[in-house]
Amino acid sequence: MTPKRALVVRGGWEGHQPVEATDLFLPFLRSNGYTVRVEESTGVYADAAEMAGTDLVVQCVTMSQITREELAGLSAAVVAGTGFTGWHGGIADSFRASSDYLHLVGGQFATHPGKEPCERRGGAEDNFLPHTIALTEAGREHPVTAGIEDFELHTEQYWVLHDDLIDVLATTTHPTRPWEPWHRPVSSPAVWTRRWGSGRIVVTTPGHSVDVLENPNVRTIIERGMLWATRTASVS
Template identity: 80%
Template sequence: MAQRRALVVRGGWEGHQPVRATELFIPFLRHHGYAVRIEESTEIYADAAAMAATDLVVQCMTMSQITPEQVAGLNAAVVAGTGLTGWHGGIVDSFRASSEYLHLVGGQFATHPGQQPEARCGGEGDNFLPHTVTITDLGREHPITAGIEDIDLVTEQYWVLHDDLIDVLATTVHPTRDWHPWHRPVTSPAIWTRLWGAGRVVVTTPGHSLDVLERPAVRTVIERGMLWATRTASVS
């Protein structure tokens, strides 16, 4: 069996520590027999030969810009069978101006609701709320999340705009609070998969900081997602 090839694309907003975050998972990929290539920009997406030889893209690129040629190259690779995965803003808050990218991934970060105004002090903790990532019935049977219990977190809780072509493995509920303008609880997908052509996309929205990524349940979901999304995945 040919060696599987993983492409780690990282960069963008430094608040998500793209280098340190991806370095948590590169040993896992190598341990599972992947040849790992690391790129600090999305230029590689426009290289058709390189993308055709890639079995898995692990993207950690918050916000940033992407050219039409680059997003077209990424899309073509996924359609042809290359897997795409990532966590938090590195995949679901990437390239906000690219509708083609949003169409590929199937969901877009809209906001992370904050604490009550009088409790805010101007730091990132203003947006840290206790919440639960609840595994769905589908998630309890899916190889990525089977056996994972609901995950309680105190961190950013992503509100996601999405379509119904995604297969939701876990959700999170944004409750009503006096200082927020919505009038009923809102459920957002927190972990999902998407079949796109011959390719597989996996999105995990928890992962704002290293301590969240190091939580055993979150880390397991991300690692299983890498294997499942890979063109020559060992799980199905």
Template identity: 75%
Template sequence: MRALVVRGGWEGHRPVEATSLFLPFLKASGFEVRIEESTAVYADPSVMSATDLIVQCISMSTIERDEIAGLRAAVAAGTGFTGWHGGIADSFRASSDYLQLVGGQFATHPSVSPADRTGDETDNFLRYSVTMTSLGREHPITAGIDDFELTTEQYWVLHDDLIDVLATTTHPVQPWHPWHRPIVSPAIWTRQWGDGRIVVTTPGHSLDVLENPNVRTVVERGMLWAARTASAS
């Protein structure tokens, strides 16, 4: 099995350090791992057709037309695609083809009360719950994981109905926010695209979140579940 780790984009999400956390797991799980520092590899059909799993950690940034076309073709042909937080759910904002592939896009992360803001990234760190859905309680990625809490960025996600939601998070109504009812966002989801499987885990802003036992378990199980299946070979 071959895994392709593609990393880069906004340095605030520590793409090198974050992906390096999972390299030992991939190798121990039998993957031959190739690391690329840009999306140019997506345009190489010989590499993509031989790849069983793509782990992407590229926040924001841009992608060329031939690169997104290569990524979409590979996933449709059976290559798995996974990642966490902004590295997959806040990538290539200007590409509607990418957004359609992934099925959900980061919109914002609500802040703490104005009175509690200090002007750094912790202004967006909230204590929130990740709540398993009925599907999530049975799915191989999340089975046996109870609802859990995190203090980090809580992603508000715009999404479509083709995703299969394994866990959600709810944005409450607060006096300093303009919405007037609680908003439920997917926190962990899968998506079938052609013969390929996609897994998105929205927690993962920082290394300590990725090292949370629940988050790390979801990410690692997601890698194994997304990897090319025998029927897609």
């Protein structure tokens, strides 16, 4: 059997620990039969031959920029069947200036609401809130999330702008708060899949830091998402 090929692309804003975060999943990939190539920039996306032979791209690049050629290479690979997955800002807050990238993934980080202003001290913890990741009916049946019950996190809670071509497996709800401007609770997708050409995309929004990625539910979803997104002989 030909080994599956995974490409891990990492970089961007260091606050999301792209090296430590992706290193956490390398043993899983290798133990599941993948040969793994790790790249510290998106330049590899413009290598058509490399991308054509890649079965799965795991991206952890927050913010940053992508060239037209790199994005065209990534998009063409996904359309042709290469899987694409990642977590938190490494996939949902990448390349803000590229509308075509946003179109590819189907959802974009907008904000992460914070604590009451008088409780903020200027650190990342200002945006750590207790919240629930709630499975949808589709999520309770999907291979990526089946068997996982609703669970609680205390970390950044992503508010995501999205389209309706995504299949939402889990949501999280932002409540109204006296210091915030919205007037009713707002639900955002927390885990979703997307079919794009022959490719499969999985986005998991929890994952601000390694300790969140080590949460058993979060880690299980990400690892299952890698397996599910990987190129298959036939898409079902």
